[in-house]
Amino acid sequence: MGTDIYGHVECLPTHRRLDEEDVSGWRRAVDLDLLYGGRCYDAFGCLFGVRNHAGFRPLAADRGLPGDVSAEVLSAYESWGPSAYGASWIGWAELARVDWDELGERVDARVHAFSRAGAWVLTGKGFWDPEDRPEGSEWLQDGRLFRRARTSRRDAVQTDGAWEPLWATMRTLAEIHGEEHVRLVVWFDG
Structure with missing residues (x-):
């Protein structure tokens, strides 16, 4: 819910x-x-x-x-x-x-997911990160970019x-x- x-x-x-x-x-x-x-x-x-x-x-x-x-x-x-x-x-x-x-006071608890549309575009956030990577970590998987980051108030x-x-x-x-x-x-x- x-x-x-x-x-x-x-x-x-x-x-x-x-x-x-x-x-x-x-x-x-x-x-x-x-x-x-x-x-x-x-x-x-x-x-x-x-x-x-x-x-x-x-x-x-x-x-x-x-x-x-x-x-x-x-x-x-x-x-x-x-x-x-x-x-x-x-x-x-x-x-x-x-x-x-x-920016938020800590890294977002969710992993930020990006898809390619010319440039990388944020397409969602989720709690999945089996390795609990530190802030700034990025990795590619299945053609998508994943990142652990802080979020700005503007975003x-x-x-x-x-x-x-x-x-x-x-x-x-x-x-x-x-x-x-x-x-x-x-x-x-x-």
Whole structure:
């Protein structure tokens, strides 16, 4: 059984306030499943420490739900009951300052497999390595290249890939309401 991510983008609106003391609270802006429908354990590990096979220092592991989470997001989370775990959140201000070239703290627990398409192209990762070779080891087998390596945050959470619609939405909300007023609240099952 696999692990899936669920959650919502929340925003603390700055429009339509009567004055600085008029704080109406965080609001659910959009469901995560409308922007991201994938299952990427490298991204889950990099961001939240869930299924962290690549050995990242997670950006926002086990924070739980924010104390001021919106009623809609709290209700959505509670509807999962005990099958939900790993609840956490990360703000756009944090994401905007991430060093995406940072490598995992240790070699990936999985062997990286490459196939030739002109150049070698990563085609998968798996736990198979009967010799448990050290970082940087490479070997050819059945026309494929295998490598033990660390993974960068950029490779785990490809900003121009499946996560781009989420990042674009959060970036747009941050441009309107401010970086500190946009966050992603998540949980997992599986």
